[in-house]
Amino acid sequence: MLSASELANRLARDAEAVCRHYLSAGRRAGNYWIVGDTANSKGKSLYVHLTGPRAGRWADGATAEYGDLLDLVRETCGLVDFRDVADEARRFLSLPQPAPAASRRGDARTDPPVERPADERAQRLFRMSQPLAGTMADSYLRQRGILRASQHPALRYHPSCYYRDLATGRTRSFPALIAAVTDPGGTITGVHRTWLDPGGGGKAQVEDPRRALGGLLGNAVRFAFPVHNPVSVMAAGEGLESILSLSHVMPGMPMVSALTANHLAAFELPPGCVRLYIAADADAAGRNGIERLSRRAQARGILPLVLAPELGDFNDDLRLDPSRLIASLRAQLAPEDATVFLPS
Structure with a gap:
């Protein structure tokens, strides 16, 4: 009998197939599956990682809910008891799965790109950022009446921070206010990014100019x-x-x-x-x-x-x-x- 973690790992190996089955209203965008919510509504709030070490992990930007594919099965099917969730997961895993799109076309399969853990990427982004004083991020906060933000070590500025549109997969760069998320011991576990309008007009004109990364x-x-x-x-x-x-x-x-x-x-x-x-x-x-x-x-x-x-x-x-x-x-x-x- 597979444990919960083993079931979640098995589901994550075929994360896209799981999403196509349980979240059929969504679509693939780059390395993510994008959909409205766990009720399988149309939209772009919920995203599921399809590749890398976070494959199968999902989050809903509107509700702050998150979890693995077992949690997704539970939510989409309206189940309560873990036994029922596990039974549904085992049922899905026993179904014949369609071949990936690349194989159906006869293309050679390639391994998914190796992705750094989110906390490492957050720490690296914070290291690459610069002190806040005198930057566009400092000016943005001053315009909002926050005049001494540069005194906080948790805040920094990145002049060209990547922004990925989760619906299209398109990547662009904007200046950004970077805030360090830390644990009780002061270790950086994540970052919060506020992308800014390069012309100084406030936040960048994108659908979600604020996003967190990491733990x-x-x-x-x-x-x-x-x-x-x-x-x-x-x-x-x-x-x-x-x-x-x-x-x-x-x-x-x-x-x-x-x-x-x-x-x-x-x-x-x-x-x-x-x-x-x-x-x-x-x-x-x-x-x-x-x-x-x-x-x-x-x-x-x-x-x-x-x-x-x-x-x-x-x-x-x-x-x-x-x-x-x-x-x-x-x-x-x-x-x-x-x-x-x-x-x-």
Whole structure:
């Protein structure tokens, strides 16, 4: 009897066949299978790696869901018990599979290109990037009222970062703001890229100008965050620019951007934390992430407190009036934290 990992590996060997069977509304684009969601809707939100060491791994950019092909079988078939998922996977593996397109044409088959692990690619991209100060990325953040971003070691700039259109497979280059995602020990596990308009007009005019690469689960982009010292008070939220806006007016408070609601819910809380401020995001996914992280914090004996913006997010508040944002935060922070972290 094959184990779960063995079943997932067997499915990954024929990842494209799995996708054609369970996600027939999608299509291949380069080394990915692109489809709307696990319900097999038309669209481009969900992508499945078809080659390399991540073959069979998938992620949905709209919901932040991800997993392997066993998870995909479970979601597409609406199954709950693992026994049923395994039975369905074994049924699929026993079906005769069509020959790959290249073989049907009589072309010679070639081995798929070797792909570096995502965390290694993330670390390499961060090393290749340059300090933020005076760059287009620094200017982009200044236009959004974030004036001291260059003081954060987690942020860098790449003048020509590759962008792949997941629908067409076409690759282009844009300048990009690069943010390091790190684990509790400070090791880079991933990066977040914000592609920018070369003409200085904000974000690049592409379908999804923000993407993460590498290991996000439990990790985050960290600001003013001591690696080896205890953290008693901190703030956590989703969006990079929203957290940078809070950090702009409270530069001494340790903060993290987890980048998505699901990753916020799974953030690994530091030892010694007694109060956790959670930056609110108004949508349903954001509220769910706040609730899940709050429950985990309470189970650890940490007091969770939600910080709410007056407008759409904290960057909107900062751009409207920094002093008004400070006043709003003063009313929401514990008095002892307001004294320590907010300007008098």
